[in-house]
Amino acid sequence: MPNLTYASWPFRSPGALPPDEAARWWNECYHKSDVARTAAGWSHWRVILGGPGSGKSVLLAALETAELVEGRSFVVRYPPSRWPGASHALVKDGNHLAQIMAAIALRLRDYLGNLPAEVARLTAGQRTVLRWMMDDYLGRRAFERWADGLPDEAARPLQDIPSEKLYTSTTQPLEVVGQIDEAVNLIRRLGFQRVVLSVDVDSREAQSQLSALGELFSWLELMQQPGLAMMAAVPRAAAEEVDLVARARGRVNFARLDWALDQVRAVTERCLQAALNDRSVRLEQLATPDALTALGERLAAEYGEVSPQGWVWLTETLLYCGSRDSAGLPLGADSADRLWRDLCARHFPLELIAGRGVWRGPRFIAIDPQPLRFLDILWRSHEPINIDSPGMESVLGDARNPKNLMHTLARRLRQAIEPDPSRPIYLISDRGEGGYWLDNVVRSGRDGV
Incomplete structure (x- = not known):
């Protein structure tokens, strides 16, 4: 096999590819399994369960693409980063209904912004609902700011739409059902048959969102509206930990990915x-x-x-x-x-989870407190770390031989995180006095840096 050169796109997520390469990926690389065919045949609430790297997110993307191609579903992504209490939640202190309504409002804003002529389809009452959704869930003056950016012809029907507080509760059952009905009816007026929530939960997010994951499925009884559906990819371990199948009470179809x-x-x-x-x-x-x-x-x-x-x-x-x-x-x-x-x-780049350990690719590795504090200092530094580096005094304390202790902590870290501690790829050091530094790591909001 002389002069071996290869294209990188087949090894990347299709969602991260430009349109032409993404189309090739789905055509040449995607494998439609029996589980995928089964899940595609379900029409209402469906959840794909799988382990890390099982392809559940790819299957979810395939289902989402099929919904979009058919053109009958208004697909709204509801990632864990927007769940209650998450860093990018759209509604401060809001529960799942509030975050979902905000996600629908945001999607409507973008959809109608791209196709402003569609505004004319809405009844006067639905325009009032649209204003209420935007102002209540996207912030003060959200509707007016959006309407001011529309072409004159599309903006004209929106003039003098009253700002009304149509609903006041996101927990009272009749108000929950009412809000879902309002959103579904508005979207049906635009030519869609239903709203489909798309939820992709990765293993790392699931660790910090177990409670919110369980709560989402506890809302099923109130959210059982024919015009609202959900498709989700959930780590099998997280689903078992919160007893997701039992919480669903037979209202959800579960597909299990095993290879x-x-x-x-x-x-x-x-x-x-x-x-x-x-x-x-x-x-x-x-x-x-x-x-x-x-x-x-x-x-x-x-x-x-x-x-x-x-x-x-x-x-x-x-x-x-x-x-x-x-x-x-x-x-x-x-x-x-x-x-x-x-x-x-x-x-498999390392990702630090503050106060707990690291992810090495699909595997979480718990680390003892003292080497973890050393790792935290390494993570925060852009320079090699030595015994006199800022923060090291909190790790080394009053050790009689601080240099030996630093080397011991480095050895313990390597035993925990390296595939081969004798040939490190993550915790690197200079054989002289250059100190220690990290390589092959990825930093995120979860590391606290």
């Missing part, structure tokens, strides 16, 4: 063939069966199950290594350790 190794290999080879634009290429041309078996076992241990994401990223790592030395292909089992480090460095 056999041969199915995952088929998905992986679709991505491989797309990346090389060669329908004949096979994984065994990149790595020997022994190497693939050894690496597959490590992936299963990291993910806790057979994961299509893990195998796809392994394939990208094999291509990356082959692009540097294609003469060495296929790589043998003696390369497994190096390949695993390369895979972790390329696809």
Whole structure:
């Protein structure tokens, strides 16, 4: 396989690709499983359960795309970042109904802003409802600011719309039902048959949103309106922890994503063939069966199950290594350790969870308090850390030999987070006096930095 070059788009999320590459991804890489066909046949409340890297978010995106293509559903995304108490919740101190109504109002604002002629479809009463939704859930003067930006012809029917407080409670049952009915009727007037909430919960968000996840499904009885549906992707472990199936009381269809190794290999080879634009290429041309078996076992241990994401990223790592030395292909089992480090460095960046530990790709690693404080200082610093660096006094205290203690903490950290502590890829150090620093990490709002 001389002069090995490959396209990167098959190994990225389709949602992160430009439209032309996303279309190719769905056409050449997407595998429509039996679970996907079953879930596509359900029309009301449906939840996809799966482990990390199981493809539940991809399946949700496929269902969402199908709804949009049909054109009968008004799809509103309701991510956990907008749930009650979350950092980007739209309504301060609002419950799930308030956040959902705000999400619908925001989607309506954007939809009608792009298609202002559609405003003429609404009755006078529905224009009043639209103003109430925007002002009540998107903030003071939200409606007027939006209407002022519309073309004159579209803005004219909105003039002199009264600002009324149509509903005052987001908990009283009749008011909850009334608000949902108002939103659904307005959206049906625009030519849609129903509102579909799309909820994608990843494993990391689920850790901090378990209570809100359970509460969302506790609203099912009040939200059982024929014109309102939901499709969601939820980590299996989180669903079990809050007993989601029992909370649903038979009102929700659950689809469980489980993969056999041969199915995952088929998905992986679709991505491989797309990346090389060669329908004949096979994984065994990149790595020997022994190497693939050894690496597959490590992936299963990291993910806790057979994961299509893990195998796809392994394939990208094999291509990356082959692009540097294609003469060495296929790589043998003696390369497994190096390949695993390369895979972790390329696809499993560390993410700090303040006060608890780190995510290494799909796996959460709890860390003891003292090395975790050391890691926190490393995380916050843009310079290598030594014993006299700011904040280190709180970690080292009055240790008789602070340098030895720092090295001990570094060793403990590496034992916890590194795929091979003797060849670190995350906690790096200078053999001289250059100190310690981090590599291959991703910073987010969850790390407190």
